[in-house]
Amino acid sequence: MSAKRATSQDVARLAGVSRTTVSVVLNNVQGINISPATRQRVIEAARSLGYVPDAAAQALVSGRVRIIGLILARYSYHISSDAFILQILEGLFDTIHSNDLRLIVDIVNPEHQEQAYLQLVRAKRIDGILLSGPLVDDRALKALEEINFPTVIVGQIAKTTLCYVDVDNCAAAYKAVTHLVRLGHTRIACITNAPPSYTAAVDRLRGYQQALADHQIAFEPTLVRYGDFTIESGYREMASLIEKQWPFSAVFVASDTLALGANAAIQERGYKVPADISLIGFDDLPMARFMEPALTTVHLPIKRLASEACELLIKLMNGENLNCSNIILDVDLVIRDSCGSGDKVI
Amino acid sequence: MSAKRATSQDVARLAGVSRTTVSVVLNNVQGINISPATRQRVIEAARSLGYVPDAAAQALVSGRVRIIGLILARYSYHISSDAFILQILEGLFDTIHSNDLRLIVDIVNPEHQEQAYLQLVRAKRIDGILLSGPLVDDRALKALEEINFPTVIVGQIAKTTLCYVDVDNCAAAYKAVTHLVRLGHTRIACITNAPPSYTAAVDRLRGYQQALADHQIAFEPTLVRYGDFTIESGYREMASLIEKQWPFSAVFVASDTLALGANAAIQERGYKVPADISLIGFDDLPMARFMEPALTTVHLPIKRLASEACELLIKLMNGENLNCSNIILDVDLVIRDSCGSGDKVI
DNA sequence: TTGTAAGCGTTATCAC
DNA sequence: GTGATAACGCTTACAA
Numbered sequence: 001m002s003a004k005r006a007t008s009q010d011v012a013r014l015a016g017v018s019r020t021t022v023s024v025v026l027n028n029v030q031g032i033n034i035s036p037a038t039r040q041r042v043i044e045a046a047r048s049l050g051y052v053p054d055a056a057a058q059a060l061v062s063g064r065v066r067i068i069g070l071i072l073a074r075y076s077y078h079i080s081s082d083a084f085i086l087q088i089l090e091g092l093f094d095t096i097h098s099n100d101l102r103l104i105v106d107i108v109n110p111e112h113q114e115q116a117y118l119q120l121v122r123a124k125r126i127d128g129i130l131l132s133g134p135l136v137d138d139r140a141l142k143a144l145e146e147i148n149f150p151t152v153i154v155g156q157i158a159k160t161t162l163c164y165v166d167v168d169n170c171a172a173a174y175k176a177v178t179h180l181v182r183l184g185h186t187r188i189a190c191i192t193n194a195p196p197s198y199t200a201a202v203d204r205l206r207g208y209q210q211a212l213a214d215h216q217i218a219f220e221p222t223l224v225r226y227g228d229f230t231i232e233s234g235y236r237e238m239a240s241l242i243e244k245q246w247p248f249s250a251v252f253v254a255s256d257t258l259a260l261g262a263n264a265a266i267q268e269r270g271y272k273v274p275a276d277i278s279l280i281g282f283d284d285l286p287m288a289r290f291m292e293p294a295l296t297t298v299h300l301p302i303k304r305l306a307s308e309a310c311e312l313l314i315k316l317m318n319g320e321n322l323n324c325s326n327i328i329l330d331v332d333l334v335i336r337d338s339c340g341s342g343d344k345v346i
Numbered sequence: 347m348s349a350k351r352a353t354s355q356d357v358a359r360l361a362g363v364s365r366t367t368v369s370v371v372l373n374n375v376q377g378i379n380i381s382p383a384t385r386q387r388v389i390e391a392a393r394s395l396g397y398v399p400d401a402a403a404q405a406l407v408s409g410r411v412r413i414i415g416l417i418l419a420r421y422s423y424h425i426s427s428d429a430f431i432l433q434i435l436e437g438l439f440d441t442i443h444s445n446d447l448r449l450i451v452d453i454v455n456p457e458h459q460e461q462a463y464l465q466l467v468r469a470k471r472i473d474g475i476l477l478s479g480p481l482v483d484d485r486a487l488k489a490l491e492e493i494n495f496p497t498v499i500v501g502q503i504a505k506t507t508l509c510y511v512d513v514d515n516c517a518a519a520y521k522a523v524t525h526l527v528r529l530g531h532t533r534i535a536c537i538t539n540a541p542p543s544y545t546a547a548v549d550r551l552r553g554y555q556q557a558l559a560d561h562q563i564a565f566e567p568t569l570v571r572y573g574d575f576t577i578e579s580g581y582r583e584m585a586s587l588i589e590k591q592w593p594f595s596a597v598f599v600a601s602d603t604l605a606l607g608a609n610a611a612i613q614e615r616g617y618k619v620p621a622d623i624s625l626i627g628f629d630d631l632p633m634a635r636f637m638e639p640a641l642t643t644v645h646l647p648i649k650r651l652a653s654e655a656c657e658l659l660i661k662l663m664n665g666e667n668l669n670c671s672n673i674i675l676d677v678d679l680v681i682r683d684s685c686g687s688g689d690k691v692i
Numbered sequence: 693t694t695g696t697a698a699g700c701g702t703t704a705t706c707a708c
Numbered sequence: 709g710t711g712a713t714a715a716c717g718c719t720t721a722c723a724a
Contacts (some may be wrong), residue, residue, distance in 0.1 A: 005468075007701060018711045023703060033709060052468035056411065057701035059402035060716045067450070080436040080649070081632040083429065090426045093453050102471065104413070105451045107439050122351070122398035125448065231636050264636040286427040290577050290610040292638035303426070353717060364695045369719055379693060403717035406700045696723075705714080 006049035015045035022046070026053070059124070067102045068313065069126035071117045073110045073133035078229045081257060083285045084302060088132055088154060091306030099314055116140070121149055128317045130154060130309055150316035152309045156199050163316070165309040165327040169200050172298045172331040173207025173254065176280050179296070179333055180250045181215045185278060185342030187248040188212070189223040191237045191262060193255035193282065196226060204254040204282065222246050227258045234258025238265035249342045250278035256285040256297055263291060263338075274340030284334050294336035301329050352395035361391035368392070372399070405470070413448045414659065415472035417463045419456045419479035424575045427603060429631045430648060434478055434500065437652030445660055462486070467495055474663045476500060476655055496662035498655045502545050509662070511655040511673040515546050518644045518677040519553025519600060522626050525642070525679055526596045527561045531624060531688030533594040534558065535569040537583045537608060539601035539628065542572060550600040550628065568592050573604045580604025584611035595688045596624035602631040602643055609637060609684075620686030630680050640682035647675050 008026075012019045017038060024032055025042040045051075059065040070092065072085060079085060089105075096103050104126055108116040110133065118140045120126050128150035131141075144151050145161060153164035180188050190208045194201040205224065212219050223246060225237035234253060238261065241251070253259040259281035266277050273279050273293055281288060281297035288295040308327050315322060354372075358365045363384060370378050371388040391397075405411040416438065418431060425431060435451075442449050450472055454462040456479065464486045466472050474496035477487075490497050491508060499510035526534050536554045540547035551570065558565050569592060571583035580599060584607065587597070599605040605627035612623050619625050619639055627634060627643035634641040654673050661668060 005470075008703095009701080019702085020704085020711060021709085024710090027703085029703095035709070038709085050468070052465065054406070054701050055469040055471045056402045056405035057716090058703080060400070060406055060701080060718090061703045063716080065402065076436060076439055080429070080432045082432065083426070085432060085435075086426045086428065089431075089451070089453075090422060093422055102450050102452065102466070104448050105435070106448065107435075119398060120448070122396070123401040124351075125401045231632060235636065260633055260636045264638065264640070267638050286577060287606055287633065290581065290606045292610060292613050294610070354719095355717080365718080366695060366720080367693090370694090373719080375720090381693070384693080400717050403700090404719080406702085406717080407719050409700080694724085696721105698719105698721085700718090702716085703714105706712090708709100708711080 005054075006051045008051070008053065010049055011042065011045045011051050014049060015041045017042060063124075064127050064317075065125060066100060067104055067126045068096065068310070069117060069120050069129045070103055070105045071129060071131050072105070072107045073131065074107055075109060075229070076107055079107060081231050082229065083257065083287070084283065085132075087285075087302035088306040091303030092130075092310050095307045095310040095314070101314075118143055121147075128152075128313045130306075130313055150313055152313040152316065154305055154309045156203075161323075163312055163322075163326055165305050165312060165329070167300055167305070167329050167331050169203035170207040170210065172282065172300070173204040173252070174211045175207075175331065175333050176282060176298050177208050177211035177252050178215070179335070180252065180278060180280060180339065180342070181211060181217065183250075183278065183339055183342050185250040186217050187220075187223070187246075187250070187342075188217070189225070189241050189246075189248045189251045191225045191227050191234060191241070191251060191253045191258055193227055193253075193258060194229055201226070201254065208252055208254075220246070223248055227253075227255065229255070229257070231257055231261040234261030235265045236261070238262035239269070242266070242269055242271070248277075250280070250339070252280050252282075254282045256281040256283040256288045256295060259295055259297070260287070260291060263295070274338050278339040278342065280339055288334075289336065291338070293338050296336045296339045297334055299332045299334045301331070305329060351400075352397040354397070354399065356395055357388065357391045357397050360395060361387045363388060409470075410473050410663075411471060412446060413450055413472045414442065414656070415463065415466050415475045416449055416451045417475060417477050417479075418451070418453045419477065420453055421455060421575075422453055425453060427577050428575065429603065429633070430629065431478075433631075433648035434652040437649030438476075438656050441653045441656040441660070447660075464489055467493075474498075474659045476652075476659055496659055498659040498662065500651055500655045502549075507669075509658055509668075509672060511651050511658060511675070513646055513651070513675050513677050515549035516553040516556070518628065518646070519550040519598070520557045521553075521677065521679050522628060522644050523554050523557035523598050524561070525681070526598060526624060526626060526685065526688070527557060527563065529596075529624065529685055529688050531596040532563050533566075533569070533592075533596070533688075534563070535571070535587050535592075535594045535597045537571045537573050537580060537587070537597060537599045537604055539573055539599075539604060540575055547572070547600065554598055554600075566592070569594055573599075573601065575601070575603070577603055577607040580607030581611045582607070584608035585615070588612070588615055588617070594623075596626070596685070598626050598628075600628045602627040602629040602634045602641060605641055605643070606633070606637060609641070620684050624685040624688065626685055634680075635682065637684070639684050642682045642685045643680055645678045645680045647677070651675060 008022045132154040156166045192201040227233040284299035354368045358368045478500040502512045538547045573579040630643045630645035
């Protein structure tokens with residue numbers, strides 16, 4: 001009884017009409033007049049049978065599955081400390097739900113994503129794709145472009161004609177470092193969020209360098225370190241920075257996640273933040289305000305980034321041809337307690 | 347050209363065989379002998395055409411979609427600070443991938459989850475369901491039980507015959523609080539991870555009380571506070587605890603997320619951890635080791651919880667009828683720097 | 693060994 | 709206004 005699902009046939013039978021009528025009524029097809037009585041009977045029958053159309057059958061005939069793919073390009077062992085993902089999810093669900101869509105989430109290794117998510121597209125498992133994370137040159141992406149598959153990138157990526165939604169990483173980093181400079185710091189180290197193969201990392205580093213240059217501070221290559229998305233890398237690179245004994249009084253860490261690790265490295269070595277070393281982050285994750293000390297950082301509107309991306313994608317899926325209408329969101333500096341004056345150098 | 351997907355018909359034509367043969371070869375159907383030459387030709391044709399079977403068509407005929415649903419019962423504004431979710435995801439993907447499955451993620455409001463995820467089941471969008479989070483009494487869950495739909499709960503839930511995978515929350519909390527007692531603390535406060543309507547919260551509180559009782563420490567209702575999953579609630583309840591001036595020297599916070607907030611509340615009020623107040627958490631999230639001070643906590647094997655749950659679910663989906671074979675994983679105390687001796691009471 | 697034909701549950705096109 | 713009928717792309721008895 002519960003075992004056998006009701007089909008539109010069953011509904012039709014119960015309502016005493018044909019399957020066509022059931023479909024027309026339930027999908028609210030315009031331009032066809034169904035008598036209110038019949039309409040009512042069908043709706044009633046559908047409800048009493050607990051009828052829900054079979055998604056596969058609908059997909060087969062309509063060509064659309066009403067599922068969006070969220071592809072996270074991440075090393076799988078990174079995801080558990082990547083709070084970014086959570087904000088994307090939170091930003092996505094409202095839009096997803098209000099459009100009666102579903103979300104398939106998958107993770108692909110940034111190094112060999114070949115085919116990985118293309119398979120979803122080829123099997124017609126998704127109608128559109130949201131790509132997040134450090135995507136470098138990628139053949140699969142090229143394929144998406146070629147077949148003109150609805151795709152939006154959350155973040156950025158070198159040379160592509162695909163839509164993206166992002167912040168201006170360079171400008172954001174510039175803001176952060178300028179804040180440090182204004183506080184009087186002249187020896188400012190930098191720990192990137194990721195290796196230099198990732199555009200976001202490069203852009204943030206560029207913002208750092210530009211801020212330095214615009215304030216007549218010489219760029220010291222020895223003061224920059226490359227992180228790799230993890231808290232651990234923030235800890236490790238900060239420790240290395242301290243050990244090398246190059247004098248500096250502040251650090252721009254291009255990710256709050258790494259800043260958490262950096263903060264621990266500093267304090268475990270007996271230095272105080274911000275008295276000895278000023279620390280500025282990037283992202284403004286929920287935990288930033290609760291770090292000890294509360295982290296000064298650049299606020300990224302990640303949830304909005306995600307929902308804007310999703311809405312853009314939906315337009316694309318509806319066939320609107322907005323070629324490459326990218327969206328760049330603004331960022332704000334959030335000043336808390338991790339930055340002090342730059343009159344002392346360790 | 348790229349526009350039109352190849353169908354099994356196309357492959358058959360190119361290989362000079364029938365669609366049946368294509369299906370048999372590509373699905374590696376046993377018991378049917380196909381000449382190696384033919385087999386090779388089919389495979390070759392499929393590759394050269396970039397043929398991937400249409401998932402909807404396969405689903406329609408096979409009755410299975412090869413998709414698992416991960417349902418997160420959360421208030422949407424909680425998810426961005428719920429690092430738990432990330433660990434679940436990380437734990438899931440390996441199993442998902444190696445079984446050629448996909449994952450639909452959805453979030454439902456714990457208060458009215460009616461129908462929300464049942465719709466996925468009814469529309470046959472998923473073959474099995476993984477439920478995480480604070481699930482209270484729930485009609486939809488009853489429905490799943492009735493139709494015997496493959497379901498595994500990550501966590502626990504009152505009165506259900508559904509499978510679950512969890513830790514012994516009570517025992518884990520007992521371990522944490524006993525650690526505090528052994529350190530000499532006798533005035534131990536408690537902040538739960540969630541309101542008392544959630545089983546995990548109640549179990550952890552019970553462990554706390556039991557540890558107290560077993561060590562002849564009187565239970566003080568005024569020393570317990572209820573959190574609500576968020577960092578903010580940890581901060582708020584800790585602040586309230588301090589304000590009330592009830593003497594205590596240690597706090598058991600039944601969630602690392604809340605412990606982060608609690609830690610900030612303590613330090614912002616000029617108290618030191620652990621010199622003035624000892625703090626012990628629950629979960630051992632990746633960030634716990636990097637808190638200032640590094641947080642002593644109970645390690646929950648969340649990734650394993652997730653992968654075990656997934657494997658159990660796969661068995662269920664394969665029709666193995668292991669009725670209610672629950673799995674309870676062990677937890678370990680992780681001693682770091684947030685607990686000191688209990689000889690002082692604030 | 694390979695091919696033919698039926699059917700999965702919808703939606704959509706037309707006559708009626 | 710409503711109801712047959714044909715797709716959609718695949719798997720699988722069954723026949724050759």
